Amino acid sequence: MKIATRPEGKVSFKALFEPRNIAVIGSFKEVLMGGYGVTKSLLDFGFSGNIYPVNPVYSETLGMKVYPTADQVPDVIDLAIIVTPPSAVPTVIGQCAQRGAKAAIIVSDGFAEASKEGAILQHEVVDIAHRNGMRLIGPNTIGIINTANGLVTTPYFTGYDRIQRGAVAYSSQTGIIGAQALPYEDYACPVSKMCDFGNKCDLNEIDLLEYLADDPETKVIAIHTEDIKDGRKFMDVAQRIAANKPVLVLKPGRNEASAKAVASHTGSLAGNDQIYENAFKQAGVIRVDTWQEFLEIPKVFASQPLPQGNRIAVFTVSGAAGIMAIDAAAEHGLIAAQLSSTTTDKLSMISPRLARNPVDAGQVWTIVTDFIPTIEPMITTLLGDSNVDCILLILWTSSTAQTLALVDMFQRLKPQFSKPMTVWLYGPKLSCKEELSRELETLGVPTYLNLETAAKALGIAANCNRR
């Protein structure tokens, strides 16, 4: 067994996210799970490198030759994805190392999260990997995503084949961030990378942060974690990176009951929450409160410039929703902008009742047949108002025609996008609303499932710029 230096985490993440050749070791029974599932995901999402399936029983899968063992793969292996029974993992790692593998994703479960024996085996696996100059993700993980090269490793059925390339990197300790669990295509949220650390036996958020710091695709980093093993180092690295790229954290285990549950889930201790809370604040890490916030708030940093101040304008087609938006915005440090006289003059020319913030276009919208020529100049005016630092748009769609007209409008407005915007949509048909949301995301306009999150995202962005 060759003994090599343990590669740096950052270097290993290069092998993980940018492999030329991947070996997939596991079962190839067509159950849309296991090695077959991983290989199918790589093919479905158009992975741009080479895939080498490995299994002693099969000779062919999904139109590709299957190699009996990893050391018989006729090429250098950059990344190994292992979906074998736990007991086979040590041997497989050794074989992958013989073909030069720098990193492995251990998808299999049944390690530290399952039993004491599993924990011992996990320890052994890490040891073997390090002796062979390999670093590990997992075990008990659905792996990673890189939208730049179509790398999607989930071993499960997804039912779609496209994830929008964008600037949000997700780090997590759960499979529900995976392509089989999140409707990435339906949401069209902008993703650069995703990594599910599972049991986090070796590589962790700190290593990933170091890699993402220099990743040109990533502008913002969202981390879901149940425990942080080297707190001091995490805070040092996070603080350094947060100065350039916002770092958001969702960390459950705020109370004893969930802390205990964390221990059962990934075999780690959650620690006293107040210590984390203070450390996050000190490091400039933004803590979010819910799973949906974790998914959605980063988007405001992905496509929007930072607000230059904390003055928000709300453009709405519902007066009541406008008020709720101002309410939520105020809770997150924003104030209702005092619109400039140029703006109020322009708005007054359309209707005197429009010349205030929130700009409530509801009444105007409903009395005109073609609403776009009416609302477009209003939004343009707000975009040009130097008293406004950010804009929340509340829009309604009830038909495909309306959706298309709104998308056209945003396409025309795009060159004027000079200040951050978020959008909340409502309407009588989910499909219409979701279509509009998807189209706006594709245009780089972040939309939010909850009205209050659309306001909070802008508040967090404004606060981020003030630090």
Added chain:
Amino acid sequence: MKIATRPEGKVSFKALFEPRNIAVIGSFKEVLMGGYGVTKSLLDFGFSGNIYPVNPVYSETLGMKVYPTADQVPDVIDLAIIVTPPSAVPTVIGQCAQRGAKAAIIVSDGFAEASKEGAILQHEVVDIAHRNGMRLIGPNTIGIINTANGLVTTPYFTGYDRIQRGAVAYSSQTGIIGAQALPYEDYACPVSKMCDFGNKCDLNEIDLLEYLADDPETKVIAIHTEDIKDGRKFMDVAQRIAANKPVLVLKPGRNEASAKAVASHTGSLAGNDQIYENAFKQAGVIRVDTWQEFLEIPKVFASQPLPQGNRIAVFTVSGAAGIMAIDAAAEHGLIAAQLSSTTTDKLSMISPRLARNPVDAGQVWTIVTDFIPTIEPMITTLLGDSNVDCILLILWTSSTAQTLALVDMFQRLKPQFSKPMTVWLYGPKLSCKEELSRELETLGVPTYLNLETAAKALGIAANCNRR
């Protein structure tokens, strides 16, 4: 002009929600707005009474005779829905009164919310109505819904024709509760009545509460309001009713900025928030924080029994989501149930790792081909555990087949539904997830858009029972 006693609000709501004959006065241009839109909504949703369109220009609309003026309608009018220009409203009200109308919904806007002249006109309209023994909803409203008789008055296009009959009554001061703004059919949320008060010139939440107190269709009342005019009376009535039917309130205007915005929106003052906060607490009114909570939290009271204590069990297919659920539950006064030994014995027989709370069936689910026979006994066991007061289920669906299998399972489990449950769903396709959500709602199992809301709903229900 005949002068009659002003009818009690409660009596008027009977005319509003249970009219035999409705006159719709407005334009019948086919623009899916105005009088045409109102009439089309009534027809689409299958209103069970008679509809009399009124307009001096048209002779026929939607296959029905149009009467030139309301006093020429050849029948008693119970309810008038007025969508005329504001200046015509006083005359129209007089004409409706001549045919015995007891109540009117003034859909038209351009009153107190628009200008001083509008406020004066609004005052005049109320005066005329009262002199004629009529009570009013609006102006500036999309009206009401009653799922028991297909009464949906929205003047706009909805694109669907069914709202699930259920036990939640919504009272609001915004059109975004209307059928044209909310995907009632897609969500299949259980609705009894809805009333948008708009400018709230006459009848208000207090009158509605009195009516709903005795409405057998309504088990829970959710009120969105921007101002409460007679605070003391509201609290008295709410307190009395909340003892039997939970009353939830969403009241924006927590801060100065939004209070100012409220003033512009419906011409009313929001008042000091802390006074409201204390009064709500004293009256046993449950305050919710977001629009989505306002829509969703009442559902737990509509179909579920009240929890007999505060011990929650979480059944999950994602360990991490289970922890987030316990975290959120703890924030709302619930504690993780200590499962009984009968339960842990039964769960251990399936897998030793299942015998704890949250019950994480993720690993078991993924290794069996037919997951239902595996998870069904687990849920049955939790339903039968006397140490468990309520259950949060976290489920995943990725295909129609899976959705149908889960629906079948819930159908079988239904006779065992003895304690309150809420559900959070996730999955790779929005359409699958939404289909499952809709089916579960139809079965009386409330599902939630956000994981944390599913936990909060149970916490609020448990707290409600402890009072």
